[in-house]
Amino acid sequence: MKLFDVYPLNNITITKAQGSYVWDENGVQYLDMYGGHAVISIGHTHPHWVKRIEEQLEKIAFYSNSIIIPIQQELAEKLGKISGKEEYQLFLCNSGAEANENALKLASFHTNRKKIIAFSKSFHGRTSLAVAATDNKNIVAPVNETDNIIFLPFNDEKALQQCFDEHGKEIAAVIVEGIQGVGGINVASDSFLQLIRSLTTQHSAVYIADSVQCGYGRSGKFFSHDYAGVDADIYTMAKGMGNGFPIGGILIAPNIKPKHGMLGTTFGGNHLACAAALAVLEVIEQENLIDMAKQRGMYIINKLKNIDAIKNVRGKGLMIGFDVPDEIKDLKKKLLSDFNVFTGESKPNVIRLLPSLALSRKQADEFLEALNECIEEMQPTTPKGELEKVAD
Helix, strand or coil, rough: CCCCCCCCCCCCEEEEECCCCCECCCCCCCEEEHHHHHCCCCCCCCHHHHHHHHHHCCCCCCCCCCCCHHHHHHHHHHHHHHHHHCCEEEEEEHHHHHHCCCCCCCHHHCCCCCEEEEECCCCCCCCHHHHHHHCCCCHHCCCHHCCCCCEECCCHHHHHHHHHHHHHHHEEEEEEEECCCCCCCCCCEEEEEHHHHHHHHHCCCEEEEEEEEEEECCCCCCCHHHHHHCCEEEEEECHCCCCCCEEEEEEEECEEEEECCCCCCCCCCCHHHHHHHHHHHHHHHHHHHHHHHHHHHHHHHHHCCCCCCCCEEEEEEEEEEECHHHHCCCCHHHHHHHCCCEEEEEEECCEECCCCCCCCCHHHHHHHHCCCCCCCCHHCCCHHHHHHHHHH
C-alpha cells in the first residue's frame, strides 16, 4: 500500500527534537523557525510536557465523554485563568478545523440563522463548513460549496458595515483570524475587530475569533484579538494547545447556552490530550512565555526591518511574515538546504516565522545571521565591467 500523495515533501527525515532544534537521521541539526506550522509552543519534547504525558499514560489514556473526566475541569480552570476568560465555557475537540466547525455550528444553533461572514485570504480548516469559509478554491470540493458564506475584503470596514446594513438579520456569525496565518501574516486592525464586535452585538450575531494559529500566546497576548480590547463570543484553539499532541477547543461566552447532544466528539478531551494541554499551560505560566514571545518577536521584527532585500515585515510576537522579491524567490529552500533552517511560507512570496515561544535570543540571532548570509549569497552581483560603466 502507498501513502496518498497530497503533501509536497522535503527530502528530510526528522528523528529527534529538543527545544527549538530538530535532527535528521544522519544527525544533522536544524533550527526550527516553523514550529511544525505553529504547533510547537513550549519547545519540542519539553521535559515537563513529556513527564505529564508519561504519568497520565500510566493511569488512563482514554475513556469516552460518557463519564466524568476531572482533568477536563482542571484544564478549563487553568485555561480560564491564563487566558483571562474565566467566565467562558470550554468544549474540547481534536483539531483546528474541528474547533471552527463546531464554532460555526454553535453560532447557527444560537442565532437560528445560516449566513456566515468570512474574509479574503482566510483559512479556517479543511472540513465541511470550515473549508467553505476558507478563501482557497483549490481545497473547496463541490460538496463543500454553499451560498451561506459571504466573503468580504479583509480589514475593509466599509464593506463590513454595508454587508450588515443589507443582511444583518440573516447573519449568524463573523469568523475572523486576528492574524491570518496561511493567508500571509495579515494583521487585523484594532478598529476592524472593534467594528466586528460592535456590529455582531448590534445585530445579535456571533463573533468567532479564529485563534487556532494566532492564539495561545503566539502574538504576545493569549489571543491576538486581545490587542483590540474586545471580547469575542467564541474563541477557537488548537495548534499550540498541545505542543504536538492533537487537541483543540472552543471557548464559549456564558450567554450561549449548552444543550445535551448539540455538540459531540469521540476523542475530544481525552485524558492524555488534557494532560498534554495542561503541561503546555503550566510551562507557559512558569516560564513567562507570552511576554517572552512578545519581546523576542519585537527583536526579530526590528532586525528584519533593517534588511533591505526583504519587504513588508509584519506580525506580532512570534508570528512574523515578510515578502521575498523575485530575485531571491528561493530563499526558503536555500535556508533549509544550505543553512539548516526550517521556515514556513505563504504562496507565492511570503516567508512565515512560527517558532517555539521559548526561542532564545541566541537562537534568534542564529536565524538572523543565517538569513543575512543566505541573502548575500543569493543576491545577483554586478560584474566588474558593469561597475566600471556605472562609474563612467
